[in-house]
Amino acid sequence: MATSYSLPLQERVPLKNTLQRTSDLLILLLLLSLLSYRLISLHAHGFLFLLSFLCESWFTFIWILITFVKWSPVSFKTYPQNLLKKFDELPAVDMFVTTADPKLEPPIITVNTVLSLLTVEYPVEKLACYVSDDGASPATFYSLVQASNFAKLWVPFCKKYDVRVRAPSVYFSTEFSPSSSPDFVKDWKHVKDEYEKLCRRIENACKDEHAEVLKSDEFADFSEIERGNHPSIVKVIWENKNEVEDGIPHLIYVSREKRPNHPHHFKAGAMNVLARVSGVMTNAPFMLNVDCDMFANNPEVVLHGMCLLFGFPHEIHSGYVQAPQQFHGGLQDDPFGNQLVVFQRKIGGGMAGLQGPLYAGTGCFHRRKAIYGSPPDLPQFHKHDVVSNKEPQLVFGDSRELLDSAVHIMSENIEFRSANFIDISRRIEAAKRVASCTYEFNTCWGKEIGWVYGSMTEDILTGLRIQAMGWESKYLTLDPVAFLGNAPTGGPASLTQHKRWATGLLEVLLGPNNPLLAVIYKSLRFRQFLAYLMLNVWAVRSSIELCYSVLPAYCFLKNTSFLPKVNEPAMLIPLGLFISYNVGTLMEYWECGLTTRAWWNNQRMQRIYALTSWLFGLIGVVLKLMGLSETIFEVTRKDQNSDDGKLDPRRFTFDSSPVFVPGTAVVLLNVVALVVGLVRIMVNGGEEEEGDGTGVGEFVCSVWVVLSFWPFVKGFFGKGSYGIPWGTIFKAAALVLLFVQMFVK
Ligand SMILES: O=c1ccn([C@@H]2O[C@H](COP(=O)(O)OP(=O)(O)O[C@H]3O[C@H](CO)[C@@H](O)[C@H](O)[C@H]3O)[C@@H](O)[C@H]2O)c(=O)[nH]1
Ligand SMILES: [Mn+2]
Numbered sequence: 001m002a003t004s005y006s007l008p009l010q011e012r013v014p015l016k017n018t019l020q021r022t023s024d025l026l027i028l029l030l031l032l033s034l035l036s037y038r039l040i041s042l043h044a045h046g047f048l049f050l051l052s053f054l055c056e057s058w059f060t061f062i063w064i065l066i067t068f069v070k071w072s073p074v075s076f077k078t079y080p081q082n083l084l085k086k087f088d089e090l091p092a093v094d095m096f097v098t099t100a101d102p103k104l105e106p107p108i109i110t111v112n113t114v115l116s117l118l119t120v121e122y123p124v125e126k127l128a129c130y131v132s133d134d135g136a137s138p139a140t141f142y143s144l145v146q147a148s149n150f151a152k153l154w155v156p157f158c159k160k161y162d163v164r165v166r167a168p169s170v171y172f173s174t175e176f177s178p179s180s181s182p183d184f185v186k187d188w189k190h191v192k193d194e195y196e197k198l199c200r201r202i203e204n205a206c207k208d209e210h211a212e213v214l215k216s217d218e219f220a221d222f223s224e225i226e227r228g229n230h231p232s233i234v235k236v237i238w239e240n241k242n243e244v245e246d247g248i249p250h251l252i253y254v255s256r257e258k259r260p261n262h263p264h265h266f267k268a269g270a271m272n273v274l275a276r277v278s279g280v281m282t283n284a285p286f287m288l289n290v291d292c293d294m295f296a297n298n299p300e301v302v303l304h305g306m307c308l309l310f311g312f313p314h315e316i317h318s319g320y321v322q323a324p325q326q327f328h329g330g331l332q333d334d335p336f337g338n339q340l341v342v343f344q345r346k347i348g349g350g351m352a353g354l355q356g357p358l359y360a361g362t363g364c365f366h367r368r369k370a371i372y373g374s375p376p377d378l379p380q381f382h383k384h385d386v387v388s389n390k391e392p393q394l395v396f397g398d399s400r401e402l403l404d405s406a407v408h409i410m411s412e413n414i415e416f417r418s419a420n421f422i423d424i425s426r427r428i429e430a431a432k433r434v435a436s437c438t439y440e441f442n443t444c445w446g447k448e449i450g451w452v453y454g455s456m457t458e459d460i461l462t463g464l465r466i467q468a469m470g471w472e473s474k475y476l477t478l479d480p481v482a483f484l485g486n487a488p489t490g491g492p493a494s495l496t497q498h499k500r501w502a503t504g505l506l507e508v509l510l511g512p513n514n515p516l517l518a519v520i521y522k523s524l525r526f527r528q529f530l531a532y533l534m535l536n537v538w539a540v541r542s543s544i545e546l547c548y549s550v551l552p553a554y555c556f557l558k559n560t561s562f563l564p565k566v567n568e569p570a571m572l573i574p575l576g577l578f579i580s581y582n583v584g585t586l587m588e589y590w591e592c593g594l595t596t597r598a599w600w601n602n603q604r605m606q607r608i609y610a611l612t613s614w615l616f617g618l619i620g621v622v623l624k625l626m627g628l629s630e631t632i633f634e635v636t637r638k639d640q641n642s643d644d645g646k647l648d649p650r651r652f653t654f655d656s657s658p659v660f661v662p663g664t665a666v667v668l669l670n671v672v673a674l675v676v677g678l679v680r681i682m683v684n685g686g687e688e689e690e691g692d693g694t695g696v697g698e699f700v701c702s703v704w705v706v707l708s709f710w711p712f713v714k715g716f717f718g719k720g721s722y723g724i725p726w727g728t729i730f731k732a733a734a735l736v737l738l739f740v741q742m743f744v745k
């Protein structure tokens with residue numbers, strides 16, 4: 001096993017952030033001054049100041065959380081070369097890919113992800129790749145079969161020429177260098193040619209579900225089934241029977257059983273099936289999971305991951321290893337504010353210095369043991385342990401094969417035992433059984449073990465469960481980056497994604513496994529709790545932001561103010577805040593190598609998400625609490641060329657979804673308010689009338705709201721999907737009228 005203890009596998013590097021801390025504290029100080037000012041002058045101003053005070057208290061609260069989370073960032077360097085010197089043998093890894101819908105997630109995307117995983121630099125006999133298809137699509141299955149044939153060319157090609165990006169679509173999107181050897185050029189052309197043929201075959205199969213190629217016996221399981229109503233399908237596409245050097249890892253297709261009246265728990269349900277199916281087949285002690293669009297961009301990624309899993313004195317220090325979500329082919333300057341670069345760097349890096357990063361749902365290495373509900377192997381952590389307190393059948397279910405495999409996982413020091421070549425084809429029946437929709441009845445799946453149910457952000461909830469058991473997690477930031485995926489484009493897709501996140505995050509806070517209980521009764525650490533809290537309240541934040549963006553408009557309509565006047569010294573506080581917040585956040589963008597444009601796009605999208613997606617997230621959760629509706633996982637569209645290039649991908653688009661109504665209403669209200677204010681100045685010529693008058697502060701605020709919602713302003717005049725539908729405009733106008741009627745008169 002271990003041969004040398006002196007070789008480090010990782011190094012913890014604290015990141016310098018004096019400037020960041022100063023800027024964050026300055027903003028906090030100004031926020032506190034603003035609150036004091038409100039309190040002192042409350043009696044003279046009354047209700048409007050009270051309302052402002054409440055909103056600003058909330059902003060201060062969030063800012064305190066953010067400051068805490070960003071306070072002591074770290075990063076980790078990894079040394080995979082030492083891994084190979086230190087251990088004679090590496091542990092096995094099961095790799096999971098999830099896909100759900102062949103229309104929204106074209107199989108060629110999944111195929112590229114799978115090919116990038118099959119070619120990672122790691123002993124082939126230690127790897128297995130499982131694909132979960134919630135779409136039960138013969139086209140997806142066909143694509144994977146074709147891909148496994150292509151892999152017989154692709155794997156040796158990548159290893160022979162040390163290809164750096166092993167997703168063929170990305171690799172072949174650039175030409176080879178002119179100085180390449182003739183041998184290489186010949187191979188390159190041949191493999192590229194074969195890849196193009198593969199693409200065409202897949203495309204044809206996707207066009208026509210009844211295509212001739214989908215008729216052979218191999219596809220019998222898919223004939224006459226409905227998408228939400230079919231038995232489990234498990235197929236071994238490729239079994240690696242001998243350990244040849246250029247071999248290909250096992251590839252297994254899984255489509256779990258679905259029945260109309262059984263809740264299937266979306267992605268979390270799919271992940272639990274993958275955990276069980278792989279448990280009865282290869283049962284690797286470690287698992288890597290990625291979404292179908294997240295290809296491995298760094299072929300050494302698994303080796304680096306192992307460095308963080310084994311680089312610490314005790315297993316407790318890395319329950320899971322998460323790579324930041326990064327995106328491929330992202331639009332210039334991040335027009336939809338969803339490339340999350342600064343978020344990953346600042347919040348991700350900050351959390352890496354606490355108990356560890358959140359589980360982000362993709363690009364994560366898991367310890368199977370932690371997924372199975374085991375606490376770290378230390379005496380103080382056994383008090384919340386379901387696994388040792390309950391009958392195994394009541395924890396894992398009654399599959400003999402699964403129970404045996406789980407016992408193996410829970411036993412000590414299994415990590416480095418060599419892979420025993422079990423005949424995985426003989427495990428298909430066992431696999432189908434654990435993939436059935438009744439298997440989880442009267443077990444702990446989805447509660448104390450596995451991926452946790454009850455939130456649209458199953459990832460956050462599952463990571464929280466693991467950290468609540470005392471595990472830390474580690475952040476894997478590599479260069480070249482570990483994994484790359486697709487960020488949604490266009491208004492509807494981006495807003496839907498944020499709506500799901502806001503919903504899910506709030507579900508976590510209100511659910512039985514919330515961070516507050518975890519910090520009080522379990523082993524979640526305090527600052528880690530603050531980090532979860534900061535995210536969990538996104539949806540709540542929407543109502544506060546809504547109130548604050550309506551305030552300046554209200555002031556114009558009533559000819560009053562909620563901010564100090566220019567000639568009052570107190571005006572310096574909001575002015576200072578406005579400047580320091582914008583300069584402070586702009587500096588973060590520059591520090592991450594981003595443009596001022598990207599900063600502005602993110603600022604404005606934050607406001608837009610808050611008043612659209614997050615607000616609907618809040619409403620969704622309230623309706624769920626009242627038992628009026630269920631929240632559902634809406635899958636994000638992955639192909640960017642779905643409109644055949646007719647639309648400019650950078651422009652904001654609309655559809656008739658109600659999610660656009662509140663944003664439209666806020667813009668309308670502020671525009672009306674600005675017009676009223678302007679007319680008042682022209683009519684009165686600056687002379688006093690009743691009310692204490694609206695000042696420059698309110699003017700700046702109103703203009704800022706309108707600028708933040710500029711895509712909506714353009715949407716009033718846009719055509720087709722660039723325009724806000726008339727129905728939405730009418731509904732928004734009705735809301736504005738209602739508001740004026742109720743509050744202004
Ligand atoms: O019923 C379902 C629904 C989704 N998925 C898969 O879940 C993944 C994520 O779905 P996607 O539509 O891409 O959502 P995103 O918003 O891009 O996903 C982010 O947010 C999710 C939680 O909301 C996490 O699960 C993801 O890992 C994270 O990348 C995809 O591979 C889907 O195929 C399923 O397998 N079954
Ligand atoms: Mn995605």
